[in-house]
Amino acid sequence: MMGYSDEFKTHLASGATTLCRTWAIMRSDGAVFGFTDHDVNLTFEGITFKADSGLTAMALAQSTGLAVDNTEAIGALRDAAIKEADIEAGRFDGAEVRAWLVNWADVSQREMQFRGSIGELRRTNGAFTAELRGLTEALNRPLGRVYQKPCSAVLGDRACAFELTAAGYFAELAVEAVEERQVFRFDALTGFDDAWFARGRLIGQSGACVGLSGMVKRDYFDEQTRVIELWAPMRAPIVAGDMIRLEAGCDKRMETCRLKFNNIANYQGFPDLPGDDWTVVPPSQSGISVGGSRR
Template sequence: MKRGFTDHDQDLHVQGVTCAASSGWTAGAARSELGLDNGDRSVSGVLSDVDLRAEDIRAGLYDGAQIDTYAVDWRNSDIFVPVSSGTLARIEMRGQDQAAFVAHVEGPAARLQRSIGRRYTPLCDAQLGDARCGLSDPVGTCDKRYATCRDVFANTLHFRGFPDLPGEDFITLYPRSGDALDGASRGGTGRL
């Protein structure tokens, strides 16, 4: 089901969807970093039984919804320009009576910033004390290095990094007289 909202003072009908003016819908500022706008933005409004209900938000009814924003000529709503598109990342209910909300919308570029799977890095990607780390009551802090896992926690069996990855200087290495060329690890930078 499509829902429409507007910050205009009257309802607008755009592409067959009635955009409610009574919602108090207002657009927040878009975030831009290094001149590359990934389209992240927020919008806010007021909950009402007609438009958006708190129960629906708590139940996750709108999670992942497609959000399209248009600039519309209020005198002739057949004249519009697409402004942005994104996916609803999360909704926060605000105010003492939880009657207002802020919806956080991710632009298309947000998908490029997500980590999918594991990263190949010499550092451990587990959190100290979690199930992947394997330590039940760790004492101290962990800097995610293999040497710390080995020397401080004696937990190398559960180290979740890749300590034998070649360092940045790997591309400049060449065989030298006296090197053992047996295929064994050179002890990548992660084991320090």
């Protein structure tokens, strides 16, 4: 019971406890959802934890050291709680999860038992199962620089430092025509070079796709119509009239960084790194290794 308050310790030692579990899920868009296995709603930390959500949790596996804590949450898909469309759109991917053991008779007596994020999320037959990963999961991610010719930064991130809000590097406009959530056609998208948005992003600004994004595969002209094709369909319905934002793309080459973005000072690649052909060149047989031409 290390870490519990004195009042909570006294309650746990009483032999007649009034305990339940609660979970809070915060998505990247700021939406917060609260759940409890108690039979009435509970409220603390500005969150209402709903009792009718159908959410339950499996045993929490915790350990000392750097091993990853993990558990699973299982629940029914309900319009009032977690919607199937939101799961399909990926809105719960990577969402923050917190779990408490709570005295429902006095919610000030509680202890957080888990904090992490949603990992793999599966849904079937009107229900979902979410894998919950502890904070030590971040230690499994590879860190450090990669020595390669192309730039290793993501356009606009901290390493790149380029401002995608600069004039000429984005466009905000309404969808004119869309095919299968993947191919967009515009008659009024002018003022940008051919392929300007290739490898960039399309971000939903309104409608069912608000906050969702897709990577641009191709940006080209079909006669007078400009076509923006994504690598994969948007994960929610998108229709004519919905507002979107298009951001310029980067192919990671030094020439693009210098000429298109004027950002060569932040280029994160190694353009002079020898290629594979250089590494397999056999040693010289002539005995002359001064670097000059042979005569």
